[in-house]
Amino acid sequence: MSRRAHQKTPSSLLFGLVAVFLVIAAGGALFLQKGSNPYRTVEPLQPSDYFENANSLRGNVYQIEGVILNALAQNPEKGRLFSISVTTDSRKWPMPIFIPAQLRQINLQKNQSYRAKVRVNDSGILVAEEIQKS
């Protein structure tokens, strides 16, 4: 039998291809993620928990995404209070969200969807720290 010469794939090439794939995959993922949710690292708020006892969530930071329903009240020095409808699998949850005066540059439009990073304050109100259209 003839001994055929062993044609071996170099291992460095294999590692290189895998690395390239991984890099490409990671880059794509990073690219994709970076465009859809800037607060992806922030825990989303469970509306049912909030409805059950908002006070128990005081001091926590969450991300929420919902449609602005109505402007409830405003104070030029303090900020504006809106209602936002957060949709889950089961239903829509209207929730109050306070936009402090520091974020006055953002125009919040009714029936438009926004994503926000919020903190539950001492009154149990969601106070937006960051907000942007989604």
Next chain:
Amino acid sequence: MKLNRELVAFLWLASSPSLFAQSDGDSKAATGGARPAQMNPGFLGRDVPVVDPGSDNATFDGKLVNLANNRLFRSRFEKYLNAPAETSAADLEYEKTINEILSLLSPGKVNTANIDAAWKLLPKASEYRSDANLCNSMADVVYSVWLAKNEVARLEMANRSLQREKSALEWNYRMNLGPSAKSMTQIGTNPTSQSSILSPEDEARVEPIKEALSDVRATMVNNKLKKEASIVQAKIDFQTMIIQYFAQRRFRHVLIGTRFYRALFGDGDNRISALDQISSELPVDKDAGQVKVKAKLDPKISGKGGSGGYVGAGSGTGDGRRNTGVAAGGDTSSSGGAFSAEGMQLGVENLGVESLISAGASGLKALGKMINSLGQLDSLANEAIRDVDEGVEAYKFLLEKNELKSATERLFETFMMGEYMPSVRKLSRDEKRRALEFTQKTNELLAALEVNDLTRAEDIILELSKGARDFDTSKPLAVVETAKTVSAMHLAKAKAAAASGDKATLETELRAATEIWPRNPALAEVSAAIFSQTDVQQQALNDFDRLIAQKNYRQIFDDKVRFIAATAMFPDRQEKLKGVLDRVQSAEASLMRSHELAKRGDPAGAWESVERGFSDYPDDPKLNQARADYTTQAAEFVRAVRTAQEMERKRQIGSSLAWYLRALQDYPNSEIARDGIDRISAELVK
């Protein structure tokens, strides 16, 4: 004392000729039982009896007594009217005996034999019931006079023998004197007044004779005094009896007595000294002083009048001979014109039992001066007998004329004057019957007026006017009508007070109306209506208070008409009622609105409407029922609202607001949710 009482009663009777003076009852009826004008104290006060002959009224100790119209006289008169006529054989025999006695003692026939015969008839007359043993008493007194006369005769006989003894002693005295003494004693006849000087021998002899002579003389003087005293005492006893019979209105006995007296005491001395004797025997305390009418005059007037200080009390004072009583009385009357002057003060001083006894004694003496002989008593008795007989005749005549009032009055007067006279006692029951009926009716009228039973009084007045032609209905009817009008006025005021809720006036006016006319039929009706109204009102108020305590506002709302009327006079309850009605009306409005919304398929809206009413009136059963019904129909919305409210109560503002938002999402028209949202939102941004 009995004699005095009889005299006073007789004098009262004599001054009270009318029976049917209705002023007492009338005045009571007209004034609603108030004190009549006559009750006001006069210038002598209320402690001295004062008789007003015009009205037959006497006032004493503040009480008004109608002399003719009082139980004592009325009952006595009615007893007489019911008594049978005294026409039996015994009665006729008694009268015959009395007449026989009078005949035997009449001035033309009187002699010792007739006096004895008359005296023997006295016990016989006493056997009859009508005589009341008065003739026996007279027989005893006559016998006492005879005994007294026998005693006088015995004393005279004793004095005659003493005179003989005296003469003998005087003779012995002279014979026992010596010759010298004899010559000296011829000057005088009285041995005791002799101024002769006797020798010791003569003195020794005549001394026993002198002593015996002195004893005889003293005994004679004593016998003479005894004789006089015995006769005087017999006379006074006899006079006392006659006066007593006069006071008892036993006029025929008075005549018998005076005739016996004249026959027994034939000395022509007919003076009555018994009254003086009685007055002198009264226990008059001179230290008690006199009853005085005190009159203090204004200085200006007193200077003119002169009497100035205190004026005596007329006949009420003690010793008339000292001129205090009579003179003082004159002063009082003479200064009567000054009584109307300003500044005069009158009063009574020293009024007590002793002073009144003193006054009584004085009065008896005054009476003794007016009636001071048996002849006067005799004529008064005869006049009374004639007057009584005339009164009976007048009664019979007036009865024929159907003038019952006058007839009864005349009979009453006649009865009071001559109750024991044959003409009065012989009236038959039938003749007295009509007067009796009239008397009973008038007594009923007085009783009805006394108790202000005006209906009954009016009926009796009409009845009397039919039976008695001369019965004047105008005065009693005027009294009745006036009282009725006054009562009606009080009732009208009571009604007005009841309507305005003025309880004090209501009670006062009802009491006044009741006092004036207790049996007023309108009074019962008005009282029933007022009290019924009061009961209904009180019941409604009780119900209202109970329902308020139970918070049963729905029941109050359903009976609002009753409660509005009942609480009209009670501002505090009225305020409560207003609050209740507002609350229930609000609940009702909520219910109506919820029904409409439910009909339109809006259970959340219906629930919310009920819920809004419920907050105002949480105890309303209707609201509760509707609320339960709609809660099941709009369960999610209701849960959201209630949770929101609960969270808000717990100060979980965020969750509460979220739940309100959710409720609004479930029912966008929810006012509760919107209010909650606004309330919390405003709080958050402020």
